[in-house]
Each structure stands twice: as C-alpha cells, then as structure tokens.
Amino acid sequence: MTTTVRAVSEGTGTPYTLSHLDALESEAVHIFREVAGEFERPVILFSGGKDSIVMLHLALKAFAPAAVPFSLLHVDTGHNFPEVIEYRDRTVAEHNLRLHVASVQDYIDRGVLKERSDGTRNPLQTVPLTETIQSEKFDAVFGGGRRDEEKARAKERVFSLRDEFSQWDPRRQRPELWQLYNGRHAPGEHVRVFPLSNWTELDVWQYIARERIELPEIYFAHERDVFRRAGMWLTAGEWGGPKEGETVERRLIRYRTVGDMSCTGAVDSDAVTLEQVITEIAASRLTERGATRADDKLSEAAMEDRKREGYF
Amino acid sequence: MTTTAELSATTLLRFATAGSVDDGKSTLVGRLLHDSKSVLTDQLEAVERASASRGQEGPDLALLTDGLRAEREQGITIDVAYRYFATAKRRFILADTPGHVQYTRNMVTGASTAELTVILVDARNGVVEQTRRHAAIAALLRVPHVVLAVNKMDLVAYEEKVFAGIAEEFTAYATELGVPEVTAIPISALAGDNVVEPSAHMDWYGGPTVLEHLETVPVSHDLAHCHARLPVQYVIRPQTAEHPDYRGYAGQIAAGTFRVGDPVTVLPSGRATKVAGIDVLGRPVDVAYTPQSVTLLLEDDIDISRGDLIVPSKDAPATTQDIEATVCHVADQPLTVGHRVLLKHGTRTVKAIVKDIPSRLTLDDLSLHPHPGQLVANDIGRVKVRTAEPLPVDSYADSRRTGSFILIDPSDGTTLTAGMVGESFASPEPVKDDSEDDGWDF
Numbered sequence: 121m122t123t124t125v126r127a128v129s130e131g132t133g134t135p136y137t138l139s140h141l142d143a144l145e146s147e148a149v150h151i152f153r154e155v156a157g158e159f160e161r162p163v164i165l166f167s168g169g170k171d172s173i174v175m176l177h178l179a180l181k182a183f184a185p186a187a188v189p190f191s192l193l194h195v196d197t198g199h200n201f202p203e204v205i206e207y208r209d210r211t212v213a214e215h216n217l218r219l220h221v222a223s224v225q226d227y228i229d230r231g232v233l234k235e236r237s238d239g240t241r242n243p244l245q246t247v248p249l250t251e252t253i254q255s256e257k258f259d260a261v262f263g264g265g266r267r268d269e270e271k272a273r274a275k276e277r278v279f280s281l282r283d284e285f286s287q288w289d290p291r292r293q294r295p296e297l298w299q300l301y302n303g304r305h306a307p308g309e310h311v312r313v314f315p316l317s318n319w320t321e322l323d324v325w326q327y328i329a330r331e332r333i334e335l336p337e338i339y340f341a342h343e344r345d346v347f348r349r350a351g352m353w354l355t356a357g358e359w360g361g362p363k364e365g366e367t368v369e370r371r372l373i374r375y376r377t378v379g380d381m382s383c384t385g386a387v388d389s390d391a392v393t394l395e396q397v398i399t400e401i402a403a404s405r406l407t408e409r410g411a412t413r414a415d416d417k418l419s420e421a422a423m424e425d426r427k428r429e430g431y432f
Numbered sequence: 433m434t435t436t437a438e439l440s441a442t443t444l445l446r447f448a449t450a451g452s453v454d455d456g457k458s459t460l461v462g463r464l465l466h467d468s469k470s471v472l473t474d475q476l477e478a479v480e481r482a483s484a485s486r487g488q489e490g491p492d493l494a495l496l497t498d499g500l501r502a503e504r505e506q507g508i509t510i511d512v513a514y515r516y517f518a519t520a521k522r523r524f525i526l527a528d529t530p531g532h533v534q535y536t537r538n539m540v541t542g543a544s545t546a547e548l549t550v551i552l553v554d555a556r557n558g559v560v561e562q563t564r565r566h567a568a569i570a571a572l573l574r575v576p577h578v579v580l581a582v583n584k585m586d587l588v589a590y591e592e593k594v595f596a597g598i599a600e601e602f603t604a605y606a607t608e609l610g611v612p613e614v615t616a617i618p619i620s621a622l623a624g625d626n627v628v629e630p631s632a633h634m635d636w637y638g639g640p641t642v643l644e645h646l647e648t649v650p651v652s653h654d655l656a657h658c659h660a661r662l663p664v665q666y667v668i669r670p671q672t673a674e675h676p677d678y679r680g681y682a683g684q685i686a687a688g689t690f691r692v693g694d695p696v697t698v699l700p701s702g703r704a705t706k707v708a709g710i711d712v713l714g715r716p717v718d719v720a721y722t723p724q725s726v727t728l729l730l731e732d733d734i735d736i737s738r739g740d741l742i743v744p745s746k747d748a749p750a751t752t753q754d755i756e757a758t759v760c761h762v763a764d765q766p767l768t769v770g771h772r773v774l775l776k777h778g779t780r781t782v783k784a785i786v787k788d789i790p791s792r793l794t795l796d797d798l799s800l801h802p803h804p805g806q807l808v809a810n811d812i813g814r815v816k817v818r819t820a821e822p823l824p825v826d827s828y829a830d831s832r833r834t835g836s837f838i839l840i841d842p843s844d845g846t847t848l849t850a851g852m853v854g855e856s857f858a859s860p861e862p863v864k865d866d867s868e869d870d871g872w873d874f
Contacts, residue, residue, distance in 0.1 A: 136689070136721045137651060140444040140523040149713065149725035150684040153665040157738045157779065181713045182725070185678060186670035267514045274513045281845075290511065294847040295537055295762045297544040298836045299684070300776050304845025318525055320516045 141327055145178065148315040150299060151278060152182040155260045155313055156189050158303045162260035162313075163220070163253075166192040168204035169378035170335055171264030171316055173211075174324055177333050178315060179262075180215065190262070191218040195249050197241040198225035199381040201355075207336040220256060222248035239361065240383040250286040253310055260303065262313050268320045278317050284308035321376075322401055329394040340397065341374045341389045352385025376401070443651050448527040448542035450569070451552030452562035456583045460552060460621035461515065461528055464643060467628035470517035512538045521647040536795070536810035537762040539566065540850055543573040544836070548649055550579045550642070551602075555588045555618070558598045564605060565795040571609035571857055572758060572812065574832055577649050578606060578614045581642060586620040590633040609798075610858025617642055658722070659749070659826060660688030661834045662742040663778030668727055680711060680727035681736055686778065686833040687826075688744075689721040690728065695745040698736050699824040704745050705732040722833075739780035741824045741834070749834075751822035757837070757851040758793075758828075759815050761807040765841070767815070767849055768806045774840040775819055775851075783820040784839070790814045793856070807849070815851070827854035 138146065155162050164179060166172045179188045194208060212219045224244050227233040233244050253261060267274045277293050279301045294302050303311050316324070328335065346353040346369065347362040354361050356368045361382065373386035374397070391397045451457035464470075515526040527542030529535070543549055549570045553563050570578050580602050588594045599616035606614050617626055618637055625631035628643045640648065668680040690696075694707045709729035710720045720726045728742060736742075743749065755775075761767050767786060775784040792804040792813040807813045817839075828835030839849040 137443055138723065139442045143444045143723065145713065146684060146723055146725040150665070153682050153684075153725070154779070157666045182682070183666075183668060184714055185672075185675045186668045268516045271513075274515065275511045293511075295512075295541040295850070297541055297762075297838060297847075297850045298833060299545075300836065300838045302776065302838060302840055302845065302847045304774075304840055306845070318514070318516070320518075320523075322518070323523075 141323065141330060144319055144323055145181075145327070147318065148175075148178045149182040151301070151313060151315040152179050152262075154301055155262070155303070156183070159260040159311070161256070161258050162190045162262065163193045163256070163258045164188075164190050164262040165249075165264065166194050166208065166219070167264075167378065168194070168200075168208040168211075168336055169264065170324060170328065170339060171266065173333060173335060174319075174327060175262055175264050175315060176211070176215075177331060188215070188217065191220060193220045193222065193249075193252060193256075193258070193261070195222045195245045195252075196224060197245060197380040197382075198223065198228075199241050199357075201336070201338050201375075201378065201381060203336045203338050204378055207334075220252060222252040224248055238382075241380045242383050245380075246286070253286060254284070254308070259305065259310050260313050261310055262315060264316055265314045266316050266319050266321070266324075267314075276314060276317065278314055279303055280312040280314065281305060282310050282312055286310075288312075322398070325394070325398045325401055329398060336378065338375045338378065341372055341392050343370055344373055344386065345369070346371055346373060346386060350385075353387070354383075354385055355381055357381060442522075444523045444525065445548065445646060445649065445651050446525045446527070446546050447548040447550065447646065448529055448539070448546040448575070449550045449552070450529055450539050450542075450566040451583075452554075452560065455552040455554050456621045457528075457552050460550075460581065460583065460619070460627065460642070461526065463621050463624060463627045464526075465515060465517055467624065468517050468519055468643065512542050519643065519647055524646060536565070536569065536812070537760060537850075539569050540573060540760040540762070543569055543575050544832075544850065546573075546575050547651055548577040548579060548646070549575045550581055552581045552583050553598060553602070555582050555584045555594055555598065559601045559605065561796045563602065564797075567602065567606045567611065568609060568795045568798065571606065571611050572760075572852065574829060574852075574858070576612060578611050579642065579645060580606075580614060580616040581621075582616065582618045583621050585618045585625060585631075585634065586623050590618075590625075590631070592634070592636040595637075612858075615639070615645055617645065658688035659747050659831060659834075660690050660694075660744050661686040661778075661826070661831060662690065662726070662728060663780070663834070664736060664738055664740045664742060665779050666738060667736065679733070680729055681740075681742065682725070682727045683742075683779065684725045685720060685722040687722050687831045689719055690726070690742075690744075691719045696730070696742050697745045697748045698734065699741045699743060699748060700751045700822050701735070701740070703732075703734045705730045705734060707731075739778070741778060741780075743824070749824045749826050751824045753819045753822050754787075755817045755819065755823070755825060755837075755851075755853055757815060757817070757853045758856040759807070759813060759839075759849045759851045761809055761811045761813070761849050763841070763846050763848040764809050765846065765848070766806040766808045767839070772842065773817075773848060774842050775817060775823075775837050776840060777823050777825060777837040778834060780823065781840070782823065783842075784817050786815055786839075787818050788816040790816065814856070815849075817851075825853045828852035829854055829858055 164175055224241050227248055228235055265273055277296050305311055345356040347356055347366040353373055356362055362368055372390055374389040375386050391400045449457055513528045515528055517524050529538045529542040551566045582595050582598050595618040603614045618634055619626040621627055625633060626641045630641055662683045662685050664681045665683045668682050670678050690707055692707050692710055696707055697704045707728055708731045710717050711727040712720055712724055769786055769789055771786040773784050774781050791800040791802050792811055793800055826835040835853045837851045838847055841848050
C-alpha cells in the first residue's frame with residue numbers, strides 16, 4: 121500500500137488540496153469571523169510588528185468589501201521605534217481605522233508604574249493593557265501570538281479566557297474541539313483570541329511575501345548605532361543604553377521582531393528584500409525569541425509567568 | 433530548513449500522538465523535531481542546560497515538549513501542546529497529547545482536528561489496555577489514518593516476530609472498531625531507527641519510516657462524495673456608495689464543494705435559491721471547496737443570518753430537535769440527565785436539555801454500562817439531547833465538522849461535553865486483498 125500512497129500524493133495532490141498558506145489563511149479568517157459574530161466589542165492589538173500587521177491584513181480580507189468591524193489597540197511603551205509609529209499612523213489613516221493607545225509613559229508619569237532598573241518596559245505593558253481592556257469594555261482581544269514562539273505559548277488556546285484581572289490560568293482553559301470555539305465569558309472577563317496560533321515565523325514571512333504586505337523598514341537591513349548587551353545588539357538611544365562599559369558601533373543589522381527598544385535585539389544581516397529575509401530565516405539556527413528577546417532569557421518559565429499576569 | 437525546495441512545502445498535515453506513560457512518546461516527538469532539524473540551537477541549548485541541572489547525561493529530548501512549570505516539576509504533560517515542523521514535502525501541525533488515563537479529553541481534543549494519529553506501544557509490552565483506549569478514541573473520532581509505532585525495538589533485539597505479533601493483534605482490534613487504515617512501523621525512538629532515517633537493524637522491514645509516511649499520506653478527501661455544507665458565520669453588508677447593495681454570506685466551507693449556479697437551500701428556514709457568485713477572500717471563483725473561507729452571493733434576497741446552514745438543495749440534511757450522539761465529557765463538573773445546557777453546532781448556539789444518558793462506554797473492553805445517571809470528566813457515553821430549535825445535523829461518520837457539537841454550561845460558560853452525532857463506531861471494512869503490499873500495512 122505504501123507504493124499506492126506515494127503515487128496518489130505525488131506533487132501537490134488533487135486540485136482540491138489547499139497549500140499550507142491558504143489553509144492557514146482560511147483558518148485565521150474563520151477565527152476573525154467567529155469573533156465578529158459572537159462578541160460585542162472586539163479589538164486588535166496592533167504594535168506595528170509583523171505579526172500584528174499580518175493580523176490586520178487578514179481582518180481586512182475577512183470582511184471585504186465592508187470595513188473591519190474592530191478597532192485597534194496599541195500599548196505604547198514610550199520606547200518605540202519611530203519608523204514603527206510612523207507606519208502605525210499611516211496604516212490607521214489609510215484604512216480609516218480607529219486606534220486606541222495605552223501609554224506606559226503615562227503610567228510612569230502618574231507614578232502608577234515604576235521604571236525598572238534594567239530599563240526594560242516590556243513587562244510594564246501588562247497594567248496599561250489590562251486597564252484599557254476594562255475601561256473600554258473590550259470583550260475579545262486579538263493578539264498575534266504564535267504557538268511556535270515559546271513553549272508556554274504551545275499550550276495556548278485559540279480562544280483564551282482571561283479573568284477580570286486579565287490573568288491566564290492554564291488549568292481553566294477550555295478544550296478546543298473541531299472548529300467549535302467557545303467564547304462565553306462573564307461580565308468583566310474577556311477572551312484573548314490568537315488567529316495566528318498555528319503559523320510559524322517562516323509562514324508569516326512567506327505570507328507577507330505572497331500578499332506583498334508592506335512592513336516598517338526596520339525589518340530590513342540598515343546601518344544603525346548599536347551596542348552589545350546579553351549577547352544581542354541593542355539600539356543606542358535615550359531609553360537607557362548604552363551603560364558604562366558598553367561601546368557603541370555602527371553595524372549593518374535588521375530586526376526579526378519589533379518590541380520595546382530596550383529589550384529587542386537586532387541581528388547582523390544584509391537582507392534588504394523579503395526574499396533575502398526569508399532565505400536568512402530559513403537558514404537561521406536560532407528562534408526569533410532566542411535571537412532577539414532579552415526578557416525571555418530570564419528563566420525557563422519567563423513567558424509562562426508573564427502570561428499568567430495578563431501579558432499578551 | 434535550508435533549501436529552496438523546503439521553502440515551497442505546500443500541503444499541511446495535522447496529526448496527533450498518543451501513548452502510555454513510558455512508551456517513549458516524548459522521545460519520538462523530540463526525535464521527529466530534532467532529526468527534521470526543526471529544533472534550533474537556542475532551544476537545544478536550553479534542553480541541554482535543563483538536562484544537566486537534573487543530573488541527566490546528554491540532552492533529554494522529552495524536555496523539548498514539556499511546556500509549563502507544573503509539568504516540569506511533576507515530570508508529566510497536563511495538556512495538549514501543539515508543535516510545528518516542516519520538511520521538503522510538507523508542513524506539520526502535531527497535537528502532542530499526554531497518555532495518562534485521566535486525560536482522555538486531551539486525546540479527544542487532539543484527535544478532533546487530526547487527519548492521522550500515531551499510537552505508540554512498547555515492543556516489550558505489546559498491546560495493553562491503554563493501547564486499546566487510544567485505538568478506540570481514534571475510531572470514535574473517525575481519524576482517517578492510524579499509525580501504530582512499535583517502539584523500543586532495540587530492547588527486543590529488533591525481532592521481526594515480536595513486531596509482527598503486535599501489529600497483527602492491534603490491526604485486528606482497530607479494524608473491528610472500523611478504523612479504515614492502519615500502518616504499523618517498527619521503531620526505536622531513542623536510537624532513531626525508522627523515525628526519520630531507515631533502520632540499519634531491521635532489514636526485514638520494507639515499509640516507510642514514520643516521517644516518510646507522514647510526508648506521503650494523502651491529506652485530501654474524495655470531495656465528490658462529501659455533502660457540501662456552509663455554516664454562515666457573518667453577513668457582509670458594506671452599505672457604501674461603492675457597494676450599496678452588496679450582501680454576502682461569509683463562512684468556512686465545512687465539507688464538500690460549492691459551484692456558481694448550484695441550487696442551494698438555507699436551513700433551518702428551508703428557503704431555496706441559487707449561488708450567484710463565490711468570493712474567496714477578494715478573488716471571484718467558479719468553484720470553492722473545504723476548508724476555504726469564502727463569501728457566497730445568492731440570487732435571491734432572502735433572510736439569512738449567522739447560524740444558518742447553506743446546503744445543496746438536492747442534498748439537504750433533515751433538521752431535528754432530538755439528537756442522539758456519542759460524547760466525551762471534558763469538564764470537571766458532571767453531566768446529568770435533565771441538565772440544561774447550550775449546544776453549539778456549526779455557527780449556531782441553541783438551548784438544549786440532556787434527556788437521557790442511555791449508556792457509558794468503557795474504552796478498555798468496549799463494554800456498555802446502561803443508565804449511568806451521569807458522566808464525569810473523561811467518560812465516553814451515549815446521550816440524547818432535545819434542542820429548543822431544529823438543527824440540521826449530519827451524522828459524524830459522514831461529516832466530522834457538521835456532525836459534531838459541544839455542550840456549554842450556560843451559567844459559567846464551561847465547555848462540558850464534545851458530541852458526535854450518530855453511531856459510535858463504523859462497521860468494519862470488508863477485508864481487502866493486500867497481496868500487492870510491499871510494506872507492513874495490515
């Protein structure tokens with residue numbers, strides 16, 4: 121029988137077989153439409169990073185030719201790459217979207233949050249995120265998290281129930297069977313929804329290339345003043361780097377992820393086109409978080425702990 | 433993943449694994465990820481550090497798949513974890529499910545979307561109670577392809593007769609349950625025999641390695657024989673100057689194909705019309721098929737909303753308020769006769785009452801216990817449910833997606849039960865002539 125099996129599946133199979141990108145796209149669109157059908161006030165977390173850009177692109181396709189029935193929420197750490205903020209504002213204007221901004225700087229200025237000694241603002245996003253979800257009464261919050269990113273994420277549901285403090289309790293998560301998502305929640309609770317759950321980093325880049333989606337320039341190789349910290353190239357800037365003993369140099373780099381400037385590392389790269397980026401990622405022997413996120417290196421359970429507290 | 437050929441991997445296979453504790457499932461999964469070069473340097477270093485801190489010699493590949501702190505502390509897996517890897521031929525989504533008795537619900541969850549299940553047995557122990565449970569779950573969930581991986585062949589001196597005995601016993605059992613296809617493969621996950629690379633120790637085995645089989649098993653179905661079904665998720669009405677009259681019915685095709693011009697009926701109302709156009713995410717097409725997400729345009733302006741089901745007029749399911757199904761109870765609180773619940777089927781959620789629980793099924797020996805009164809977590813049983821509104825349900829054997837439902841507790845939203853409409857098990861396939869086989873397929 122093995123011979124027969126091989127003969128049947130030669131090439132891409134029958135005309136009724138979807139490519140893996142089409143299958144992932146269709147699944148994500150199904151998720152967006154389920155949320156549109158079942159929730160009152162959904163919002164898309166939009167950072168201007170590639171995953172949130174792909175989410176928005178999928179949402180636009182899911183409801184075309186009508187408008188996207190969701191608004192956007194950006195948790196602004198105050199340490200953003202200017203190129204990303206510019207991209208965000210241009211995208212919002214182009215598609216006539218509504219943008220909410222939750223500002224970490226405001227919370228620091230009001231004394232609600234304290235700057236950390238390491239200057240990293242990534243963990244500080246949880247409180248502004250949670251309070252905005254509460255005050256705006258958002259009941260579904262789309263995040264760009266992918267299960268391939270990190271091992272605590274590998275056990276995340278597509279519909280992830282959060283209590284009124286946004287906390288994630290892995291033991292309270294509902295089994296997800298077939299494509300029957302259960303979005304029931306009590307008042308004050310909300311559901312985090314991850315339409316890209318089953319995508320890998322490479323899928324995201326291949327999809328960006330296929331759909332010709334524009335990205336902020338920092339994803340492509342450019343010269344930048346950087347310094348070395350914790351094995352990564354961090355951008356020199358007002359946010360708290362470099363410290364004494366850290367030397368700044370000009371290097372040809374690009375970013376694989378976009379987050380808070382204080383903990384998002386760049387990688388050496390000469391990839392200036394999407395095709396070159398995809399080739400580089402396919403050949404990389406490091407995960408994107410391993411290569412570029414200082415905050416995930418803290419402990420075996422760093423992501424699990426942040427998720428429990430209400431992080432993305 | 434380095435060559436351009438690997439970048440053009442085109443199809444997607446969703447599969448699940450099941451095995452008893454100590455059958456070496458985590459090692460098999462770790463081996464698949466590792467030998468297909470899907471484990472990257474930083475992940476491997478983390479595993480090496482963790483292994484060393486536990487005093488283990490060499491990296492413990494099982495640690496690659498332990499996600500949560502509680503699991504690492506207890507050395508167990510408590511939940512379905514999803515893994516991703518790719519080869520030149522295919523992209524894989526693996527639902528890695530734990531094998532403990534109390535976690536039937538995780539196996540059911542993983543199998544619900546899987547097109548293939550890998551069931552592991554220890555060559556020294558052969559088919560045990562757990563193996564029979566795993567086979568029964570694969571059969572209940574109608575997973576199209578089952579792989580029996582007979583592991584730890586190195587510990588039985590790579591003996592052909594050990595493997596053949598286990599393969600025959602398992603295949604006979606699975607066939608009785610109606611499993612349409614079983615492929616048995618002798619492996620050693622620890623040593624790497626027949627997982628990715630063919631074994632140098634088992635010349636007598638002429639079949640594929642586990643990975644070769646995963647790469648070549650057919651993922652498409654014979655759509656011509658499937659009932660076409662489109663659960664309406666959302667009505668798209670732009671009401672703009674550019675599109676003043678556009679009205680599209682958005683959904684993911686749950687089964688079969690739709691063509692422009694097809695006469696269709698909308699259920700439960702029963703109104704009939706024709707497909708005027710099909711839009712696949714901005715691209716007009718003449719034909720669309722499962723699992724594409726589409727927007728259907730219809731010839732007549734009839735009242736359709738979320739929760740309706742669009743079907744071919746010549747092939748419409750009957751609607752009913754009385755559903756009899758096999759269920760797996762997945763919640764900690766029990767399901768009882770008289771329980772008022774919500775039932776979600778396709779895109780429709782309706783009120784329902786559990787009218788009867790005629791029997792509970794013991795997976796180990798498939799014995800039936802009549803009128804158990806209630807079902808508790810991880811129980812499999814038969815239930816009769818009365819719904820507040822008529823639903824167009826298919827038999828699960830015909831359509832996994834429109835023959836399935838979940839029951840939800842209306843008070844706290846808990847997912848209580850997963851249901852499959854119709855008979856529990858398929859009748860066994862007639863015995864096929866396998867004289868032309870070159871491998872170990874039974």
